[in-house]
Amino acid sequence: MSCERMESRILGYLDGRLKESEKLEVEKHLAKCAPCRLRVEEFRAVSGLLEELPVIEPSPEFDMRVHALVAAEPVKQSWWVWLHVQPRVAFAASMLLLAAIWLGHYRQPQTQSPWNDPVVADEQMMQDLPVLEDHDVLSNFEPLKELPPPVQNEEAQSQQQPM
Amino acid sequence: MARTDVQLMLDVKAGDEASFELLLHRYRTPLVNFLYRMVRNREQAEDLAQEVFLRVYRAREDYVPSAKFTTWLFRIATNLALNSVRDTRYRKLEISIDAPITTDAEDGDERPLDVPEKRPNIEQHLVEDARRKMIRHAIDKLPEKQRAAVLLHKYQELDYAEIAKILACSESALKSLLFRAYEALRVELAPLVAQQVRNQG
Numbered sequence: 001m002s003c004e005r006m007e008s009r010i011l012g013y014l015d016g017r018l019k020e021s022e023k024l025e026v027e028k029h030l031a032k033c034a035p036c037r038l039r040v041e042e043f044r045a046v047s048g049l050l051e052e053l054p055v056i057e058p059s060p061e062f063d064m065r066v067h068a069l070v071a072a073e074p075v076k077q078s079w080w081v082w083l084h085v086q087p088r089v090a091f092a093a094s095m096l097l098l099a100a101i102w103l104g105h106y107r108q109p110q111t112q113s114p115w116n117d118p119v120v121a122d123e124q125m126m127q128d129l130p131v132l133e134d135h136d137v138l139s140n141f142e143p144l145k146e147l148p149p150p151v152q153n154e155e156a157q158s159q160q161q162p163m
Numbered sequence: 164m165a166r167t168d169v170q171l172m173l174d175v176k177a178g179d180e181a182s183f184e185l186l187l188h189r190y191r192t193p194l195v196n197f198l199y200r201m202v203r204n205r206e207q208a209e210d211l212a213q214e215v216f217l218r219v220y221r222a223r224e225d226y227v228p229s230a231k232f233t234t235w236l237f238r239i240a241t242n243l244a245l246n247s248v249r250d251t252r253y254r255k256l257e258i259s260i261d262a263p264i265t266t267d268a269e270d271g272d273e274r275p276l277d278v279p280e281k282r283p284n285i286e287q288h289l290v291e292d293a294r295r296k297m298i299r300h301a302i303d304k305l306p307e308k309q310r311a312a313v314l315l316h317k318y319q320e321l322d323y324a325e326i327a328k329i330l331a332c333s334e335s336a337l338k339s340l341l342f343r344a345y346e347a348l349r350v351e352l353a354p355l356v357a358q359q360v361r362n363q364g
């Protein structure tokens with residue numbers, strides 16, 4: 001193995017993250033290469049020096065600030081979440097839906113009346129025509145309009161009088 | 164048995180706020196430390212870490228566990244940090260190119276956890292302080308992407324495939340990035356490295 005290839009393996013070797021075959025290869029190279037041996041020692045020293053830096057603790061207010069940021073977040077609520085929170089509303093909505101389906105389903109045959117058939121409807125209208133004509137004649141009969149209003153019966157009149 | 168990050172995130176998606184709290188507790192310290200070492204300002208690091216958690220919360224409804232949770236989390240953090248570093252650099256250039264730039268760390272902002280209360284002597288304290296300062300400066304001098312790679316590799320102990328995904332590069336490109344970063348650190352910290360090698364030998 002060349003010194004250049006050591007570059008990609010030297011840290012892995014120090015960390016103990018190399019595969020067994022790679023590790024043996026590195027060790028074989030180190031046995032005959034003094035500069036690489038020195039570099040491994042120096043990298044090990046750098047790693048040790050980095051460990052000397054102390055760990056800092058977050059300030060006591062840290063959690064509180066995170067809580068405040070999270071609490072200030074707008075609550076995203078979909079319809080489903082709202083229904084989940086309001087079981088009565090969810091129940092009422094489902095009942096309404098069932099009622100709508102039931103009405104739609106069972107009222108359908110009733111709407112299949114003979115009137116929906118144009119031929120039957122025409123026949124029925126022809127049969128009813130004399131009645132309609134009589135109604136038209138009576139409602140437009142001028143002498144009938146001139147008649148005085150109907151006289152209310154006496155009993156009704158006596159009930160309306162104050163005691 | 165503790166729930167995995169993905170399980171917790173799926174619970175958050177289902178509306179469980181307590182799972183979000185667990186994720187917050189699990190990752191606030193690693194995130195703040197990562198961001199602090201990226202941006203070199205404690206307050207800014209905390210603001211960015213809070214923004215990361217807010218983005219996680221906002222994305223809960225669309226969360227699909229297609230990758231490891233840490234990959235997703237640190238990808239958000241890295242992008243925020245890189246943008247922040249670039250913005251800050253631009254602002255500093257705008258203000259003055261002559262004024263000396265001091266960092267929080269130089270002002271003694273860092274509060275180490277592992278420092279014993281009673282120090283053997285003041286001299287040792289000064290030596291330790293100087294070493295830390297050198298190490299911090301060496302990390303600060305790395306280009307942002309190399310810095311992010313080193314921090315994710317060294318402090319978060321993420322594997323190469325994960326870091327490559329976070330930095331949107333191939334695994335071989337990441338190995339090259341890390342090698343160059345360690346080379347730069349080796350040169351920058353030469354006196355400390357030589358001392359360390361002597362001690363190891």
